[in-house]
Amino acid sequence: MRRMMRLTRALSVPRRSAAWVKEPSVTTAANTRISGRSIDVFMDNSIWLLPVFINYRVNSTVNLQSFFSVEGPRNMTQTIGIIGSGLVGKALAHLAIAAGYNVVISNSRGPESLAGLVKALGPQARAGSVEEAIAAADIVSLSLPLAVFQALPGDGFAGKVVLDQTNYYPGIGGFRRADLDNGELTSSELIQRHLKGAKVVKGVHNLGWIHMQHNARPKGDAERTTLPIAGDDTAAKQTVTRFIEAIGYNVVDAGSLADSWRIEPNTPIYFWPYAPTLADDLSDDEAKRAYQKSGKPLSPHAARQLIATAQRPSPIGGTLEGMPPIHIALFLEQASSATVQS
Numbered sequence: 001m002r003r004m005m006r007l008t009r010a011l012s013v014p015r016r017s018a019a020w021v022k023e024p025s026v027t028t029a030a031n032t033r034i035s036g037r038s039i040d041v042f043m044d045n046s047i048w049l050l051p052v053f054i055n056y057r058v059n060s061t062v063n064l065q066s067f068f069s070v071e072g073p074r075n076m077t078q079t080i081g082i083i084g085s086g087l088v089g090k091a092l093a094h095l096a097i098a099a100g101y102n103v104v105i106s107n108s109r110g111p112e113s114l115a116g117l118v119k120a121l122g123p124q125a126r127a128g129s130v131e132e133a134i135a136a137a138d139i140v141s142l143s144l145p146l147a148v149f150q151a152l153p154g155d156g157f158a159g160k161v162v163l164d165q166t167n168y169y170p171g172i173g174g175f176r177r178a179d180l181d182n183g184e185l186t187s188s189e190l191i192q193r194h195l196k197g198a199k200v201v202k203g204v205h206n207l208g209w210i211h212m213q214h215n216a217r218p219k220g221d222a223e224r225t226t227l228p229i230a231g232d233d234t235a236a237k238q239t240v241t242r243f244i245e246a247i248g249y250n251v252v253d254a255g256s257l258a259d260s261w262r263i264e265p266n267t268p269i270y271f272w273p274y275a276p277t278l279a280d281d282l283s284d285d286e287a288k289r290a291y292q293k294s295g296k297p298l299s300p301h302a303a304r305q306l307i308a309t310a311q312r313p314s315p316i317g318g319t320l321e322g323m324p325p326i327h328i329a330l331f332l333e334q335a336s337s338a339t340v341q342s
C-alpha cells in the first residue's frame with residue numbers, strides 16, 4: 001500500500017480509482033496522456049504491473065511518455081492476440097498493455113472465464129475465443145503448452161505473424177516426439193508446419209514468467225536486457241522485434257526456425273541469464289522474495305555470444321531439474337491446474 005502510494009506520487013498522474021486497498025482482484029488505475037492519447041494504466045493488485053513500473057524507475061510522466069511514444073505502436077494501435085491466459089499469457093498481456101497495445105486474450109475454457117482478468121487488464125483488453133484472438137491480432141502469441149499444439153486451428157493462421165513462446169519439455173503433459181528428440185525438427189518448426197501459411201517467430205520464451213515482468217526496462221536504461229528471436233520471415237521478425245522492444249527489451253536475431261535450437265531449453269541463453277542469483281542460505285519466503293527480481297542485464301553483444309557458443313543439448317528439451325527449485329515451487333503454486341496435473 002505504501003509502495004503504491006509512493007508510486008502514485010512518483011507518477012504524478014491523477015488517481016482515478018479510490019480502490020487502492022490491497023484486496024484480491026481489486027484494480028487500480030491511473031490515467032495519463034501518452035503521445036497525445038489518453039491511456040488508462042491499470043495496476044491490479046497482483047504482482048503484475050507494479051514491479052514493471054518500479055523496474056522502469058518511473059519518477060515522472062515524462063519518462064512514461066518517452067517510453068511509450070518512442071517504442072510503442074506507431075500509427076495505429078496494434079493488437080496482440082494471446083492464446084493461453086496462464087502465467088505467460090497474463091505476463092505478456094500486462095506488458096503489451098503497458099506499452100500501449102490492445103490485447104485479445106483467450107484460453108481453453110472460453111471468454112467468460114476471463115472476465116476477472118480482462119477487468120484487471122483494463123479497457124485495452126478483451127477476452128475472446130481462440131479464433132477471435134487470431135482474427136483480431138497483428139501478432140498472435142502462443143502462450144499455451146506445446147503439448148496441446150494440435151488443438152490450434154492449423155488452417156486459421158494463414159498470413160499471421162505468430163510469436164511462439166512455447167518450449168519442449170519432453171514427457172510433460174504426456175507429450176514426447178521422436179522428431180523433436182532426434183533433432184530432425186525444432187519445436188518452432190513443428191509449430192510452423194502445423195500453422196499453415198503463418199509467419200512463426202520464436203521469442204519471449206526463454207525467461208520465466210516472473211522475469212518477463214522484472215527484466216523489462218525502457219530503451220536507454222542501463223539495465224535493459226536482451227532477448228533472442230528466430231524465424232524464417234524477415235518482415236515478421238521485424239514486426240516481432242518492434243513489439244519486444246516496445247515491451248522492454250533489446251532484441252537479437254538468432255537465425256531461422258531451424259537454428260532456433262540455439263535458444264531452446266538447456267542452452268546458455270535459456271532462463272538463467274534473466275534470473276537473479278540467490279544465496280544458498282535463504283528461507284523459502286526469502287528465496288521467493290529474492291527470486292522476484294531481474295537477472296544481470298545481458299547486452300546484445302553478450303546475447304549474441306551466448307547464442308554463438310550454444311551446443312545442441314543432448315538429450316534435447318527442458319527438464320524440471322534444470323530449473324531452480326524455487327521456480328518450480330512458484331510455478332506449481334500459480335500455474336493452471338491442468339498444467340500442474342499434467
Ligand SMILES: NC(=O)c1ccc[n+]([C@@H]2O[C@H](COP(=O)([O-])OP(=O)(O)OC[C@H]3O[C@@H](n4cnc5c(N)ncnc54)[C@H](OP(=O)(O)O)[C@@H]3O)[C@@H](O)[C@H]2O)c1
Pocket residue numbers: 083084085086087088089106107108109110130142143144145146148151152165166167168204205206207208209210331334335336337338339340
Ligand atoms: N512458465 C514459464 O515461466 C514459462 C516461460 C516461458 C515460456 N513458457 C511457455 O509458455 C507456455 C505457457 O506456459 P504457462 O506457464 O503460462 O502455463 P499455464 O500457466 O499452465 O497456462 C497455460 C494456458 O494455456 C491454455 N490452454 C491450454 N490448452 C489450450 C487450448 N487448447 N486452447 C487455448 N488455450 C489453451 C490454458 O487455458 P485454461 O486456463 O483455460 O486452462 C492456460 O491458460 C508453455 O508453452 C511454456 O513452455 C513458460
